[in-house]
Every structure is written in C-alpha cells, then in structure tokens.
Amino acid sequence: MGKLLEVNNLSISFTQYVQGLQRHYLKVISDLTLDIGESEIVAVLGSSGSGKSLLAHSILGILPYNSHVTGEIKFKGETLTQETKEKIRGREICLIPQSVNFLDPLMKVSQQAVGECKDDEERKEKQIRQREVFSKYGLDESVDDLYPFELSGGMARKVLLSTALLNDPDLLIADEPTPGLDVKSVEETIQDIRNLKENGKGVLLITHEIDVALKTADRIAIFYSGYVIEINKVENFVNSKNLLHPYSRALVDALPKNGFKLTKGVQPLEEVPGCPYYENCPIRLDKCQNNKPELIKHGDAMIRCFNFDEDIPADSEAVVSEESDVIVSEDLVSEELVSEESDVIVSEDLVSEELVSEESEDVVVEEILEVEEVNDES
Numbered sequence: 001m002g003k004l005l006e007v008n009n010l011s012i013s014f015t016q017y018v019q020g021l022q023r024h025y026l027k028v029i030s031d032l033t034l035d036i037g038e039s040e041i042v043a044v045l046g047s048s049g050s051g052k053s054l055l056a057h058s059i060l061g062i063l064p065y066n067s068h069v070t071g072e073i074k075f076k077g078e079t080l081t082q083e084t085k086e087k088i089r090g091r092e093i094c095l096i097p098q099s100v101n102f103l104d105p106l107m108k109v110s111q112q113a114v115g116e117c118k119d120d121e122e123r124k125e126k127q128i129r130q131r132e133v134f135s136k137y138g139l140d141e142s143v144d145d146l147y148p149f150e151l152s153g154g155m156a157r158k159v160l161l162s163t164a165l166l167n168d169p170d171l172l173i174a175d176e177p178t179p180g181l182d183v184k185s186v187e188e189t190i191q192d193i194r195n196l197k198e199n200g201k202g203v204l205l206i207t208h209e210i211d212v213a214l215k216t217a218d219r220i221a222i223f224y225s226g227y228v229i230e231i232n233k234v235e236n237f238v239n240s241k242n243l244l245h246p247y248s249r250a251l252v253d254a255l256p257k258n259g260f261k262l263t264k265g266v267q268p269l270e271e272v273p274g275c276p277y278y279e280n281c282p283i284r285l286d287k288c289q290n291n292k293p294e295l296i297k298h299g300d301a302m303i304r305c306f307n308f309d310e311d312i313p314a315d316s317e318a319v320v321s322e323e324s325d326v327i328v329s330e331d332l333v334s335e336e337l338v339s340e341e342s343d344v345i346v347s348e349d350l351v352s353e354e355l356v357s358e359e360s361e362d363v364v365v366e367e368i369l370e371v372e373e374v375n376d377e378s
Contacts, residue, residue: 002037002038002076003035003036003037003074003077004036004037004038004040004075004076004170004171004202005035005036005059005073005074005075005171005202005204006035006072006073006074006075007032007033007034007035007055007059007071007072007073007074008033008071008072008073008074009031009032009033009070009071009072010029010031010032010033010055010058010069010070010071010072010073011027011029011030011031011032011069011070011071012027012028012029012051012054012058012063012067012068012069013025013026013027013028013067013068014026014028014064014066014067014068015066015068016066025068027226027271028051028054028226029051029054029055029058029226030226030227030271031071031227031292031294031295032055032071032226032227032228033228033295033302034221034228034231036171036202036203036204037202038170038200038201038202039197039198039200039201039202040197040202040203040218040219041193041194041196041197041202041203041205041216041217041218041219042203042204042205042217042218042219042220042221042231043205043206043207043212043213043216043217043219043220043221043234044204044205044206044207044221044223044228045207045208045210045213045220045221045222045223046208046222046223046224047208047267048208050208050223050224050225050226050267051226052175052206052208052223053098053175053176053206055204055206056095056173056175056204056206058073059073059080059085059093059173059204060085060089060093060095060173061080061082061085061086061089062089075088075092075093075171076170090167091167091169092169092170092171093169093170093171093172093173094164094165094167094169094171094172094173095164095172095173095175096160096161096164096172096173096174096175096177097160097175098175098176098177098179098206099176100148100151100153100156100157100160102160103148103156103159103160104148105147105148105149106147107147108144108145108146108147109143109144109146109147109148109151109159110127110130110134110143110144110145112159112163113130113133113134113159113162113163113166114126114127114130114166126166129166130144130162130166131144133162133165133166134159134162136162137158137161137162137192138158139155139158139159139162143155143159152185153180153181153182153185154181154182154184154185154188154189157177157178157181157185157189158188158192160177161177161189161192165196169201170201170202171201171202171203171204172196172201172202172203172204173203173204173206174193174203174204174205174206175206176206176207176208177189177193177205177207178190178207178209178212179209186212190212190215190216193205193216194216197218205217210237210251210252210255213234214234214237217234218233218234219231219232219233219234220232220234220237222245222247222248222251224247224267224276224277225267225268225276225277226276227276227295227304228295228302228304229245229247229248229276229277229295229303229304229305230243230244230245230247230248230301230302230303230304231295231301231302232244232248232300232301232302233300233301236301237252239252240252240253240258244298244301244303244305244308245277245303245304245305246277246281246282246283247277247280247281250263263280264280265279265280273289273290273292274287274288274289274290274291274292275288275289275291275292275293275304275305275306283307285306285307287306288306291306293305293306293309296308296309
C-alpha cells in the first residue's frame with residue numbers, strides 16, 4: 001500500500017500584536033508527523049479548539065497571511081509547494097468542511113456543487129456527474145433546487161460530501177463531519193466515510209469525538225497541546241493497557257463504558273520547555289521537564305515519550321530490578337552456604353569436643369582402675 005500523504009515535522013505559528021505594537025508569536029501545532037496510505041482512514045483525535053483544523057488548511061494551502069509554517073508535506077511522494085497545493089486542491093485533494101455554514105445560503109445546492117465552468121459543454125458534463133454523485137448518497141433530484149436552509153443536518157452533510165467527491169479525488173480531508181447530527185445521521189456519515197476507503201480513497205478524519213474515530217478509522221493519532229503524542233491501530237484503543245502514552249490510556253479510561261476514570265490536570269495553553277504532558281504524567285522522568293521527546297517508532301505504533309526512547313528501553317528499570325534480585329538472591333544463597341558451612345564446622349568442632357571428652361573419660365577410668373589394682377596388691 002503506497003503512501004498518499006506524508007506530513008513531516010509540521011509546525012504552525014501565528015504573528016499577533018498585543019498591547020499595541022508588541023509582537024507575539026502563537027505556536028499552535030508543533031513537530032506534527034503522520035502519514036496516510038491508499039484505502040486507509042487516519043483520524044486525528046484532539047480536544048475542540050486545539051488547532052486540528054489548521055492541519056487541513058496547511059495541506060490545502062489556505063492558511064491566513066500571518067501564519068508561519070515549517071516542515072514538509074508530501075503528496076504521492078512529491079513535496080507540496082504553495083503553487084502545487086493550489087493546483088491539486090479541489091481535484092486530487094478535497095475538503096469536507098466541518099460546518100454546513102460553508103454552503104452559500106443564496107445559491108441552490110446543485111449550482112454550488114457544479115461550481116464555475118468555462119463553457120456550456122463543461123457545465124453539462126459537471127451536471128451529469130453531480131446528479132450521479134448526489135444519487136449515490138441518497139439525494140434525489142428535488143434536492144438540486146433547494147437552498148441550504150431547506151436541508152436537514154444529515155442532508156447538508158451529504159451535499160458537502162458529494163460536492164467534495166465530484167472530481168473523484170484520491171485524498172479527502174473530513175474536518176469534524178459529525179457535530180450537531182442526530183445518532184442516525186452520525187451513523188450514516190461514518191458509513192459514507194468507510195465507503196470511501198472501500199473505493200480506494202485515503203481519508204484524513206479530524207475529530208474530537210472518540211466514538212466516531214473508533215468506529216471509522218484504521219489508525220488514530222492522538223493530538224495533545226499541539227503535538228501528536230501517539231499513533232496507534234484502532235483495535236488497540238479497545239483496552240487502555242494496549243496503548244503506550246499515559247495520556248492515551250487516561251483518555252480511554254475516561255470513557256463512560258470504562259467507568260469515567262478521570263485524571264486531574266489541564267492541557268498547557270502556552271509552549272512549555274519540556275514534555276507537554278509533564279505536569280500530569282505519572283511516569284515522568286527528570287529529563288522530561290526541560291527536554292522535548294521526539295515522535296519515534298515503537299513496533300507498529302509511534303510514541304512521543306522518553307520512556308520509550310531507544311537509548312532508554314521501556315523495561316530497563318525492570319531489567320535492573322531483575323538483575324538486582326538475582327544479585328540479592330546470589331548473596332542470600334552465599335550467606336546460606338556460608339551459614340551451612342559454619343554449621344558444619346561448628347558441628348565438627350562439637351563432635352571433636354565430644355570425642356576428646358569421651359577419650360578423656362576413658363583415660364580417667366583406666367587410671368582409677370590401675371589405682372585400685374595397686375591398692376589390692378598392697
């Protein structure tokens with residue numbers, strides 16, 4: 001399976017002016033790395049307002065003028081420049097926006113889906129394609145002449161999805177596709193996204209709803225305070241013990257089905273010198289306070305934690321402990337052997353003393369007998 005999208009060490013910050021002309025840099029995404037293959041759904045899961053949508057905007061090249069971007073984004077092995085992004089967006093990469101407010105309230109939905117055309121021939125081709133895609137997602141001809149305000153929430157989502165698919169893109173970015181929908185509409189949206197995978201599409205799902213991510217994705221990237229701290233297979237999220245990062249484990253344990261096991265603490269709002277999870281981490285090391293861990297590969301997963309650093313094996317303490325136990329056991333065995341040897345020596349000494357004592361008694365008896373014999377002769 002080839003890689004459609006590769007994001008390497010992406011950082012996004014913004015220039016702001018506070019208290020008049022005092023310039024301030026706000027870093028929102030730091031050192032983000034992930035990839036998406038063909039026929040794969042990868043979910044970026046994080047809290048609301050944490051900056052996840054900026055990843056989508058960066059891929060498409062639609063960030064505002066005051067943004068500063070570092071890192072690398074590749075699509076089908078080619079590094080994307082701003083010029084390349086403008087060329088392929090809406091064609092090979094399409095966005096399913098998070099809000100139905102992206103629909104123009106003054107235009108009928110069919111006109112919005114077809115968009116701008118060079119001539120009548122292109123318009124006819126696009127209208128045929130638009131009707132095919134709309135029908136595929138259960139939108140009949142009566143929907144074509146409706147305005148956005150006349151659509152239900154589920155229908156509006158389907159219009160956004162259908163519009164994104166008109167040009168048959170290879171990669172779709174679904175940005176928060178389910179908020180505000182009823183249960184039935186959420187299930188339909190999840191199934192629609194799963195169908196994209198079956199048709200060979202790659203999908204980047206951006207969401208704050210863990211249940212949607214668990215039902216939809218193949219892999220989940222946990223987004224915390226601007227960092228991706230773990231990327232793992234979705235089946236490992238069934239049990240928190242299968243996960244690596246303590247935040248990922250706490251997130252799964254906090255689900256209602258797992259008993260609402262809540263963890264104290266909040267995400268830092270500003271850049272910190274060390275690990276962003278340092279203040280709340282139960283397995284933190286001294287080096288975590290002032291040093292940032294890198295996202296490294298660990299088996300089939302990726303983890304940002306010094307406890308899984310190659311130079312510091314995760315089971316190093318256990319190994320040391322086992323070695324210590326062996327040493328202690330050896331010492332105890334030696335002590336027991338010494339003790340046993342001492343007991344043997346003591347026993348031998350006692351036996352010798354007893355033998356000496358017995359010999360002494362025999363000598364005394366013999367002397368007494370000799371004395372008695374002499375007395376009898378006299």
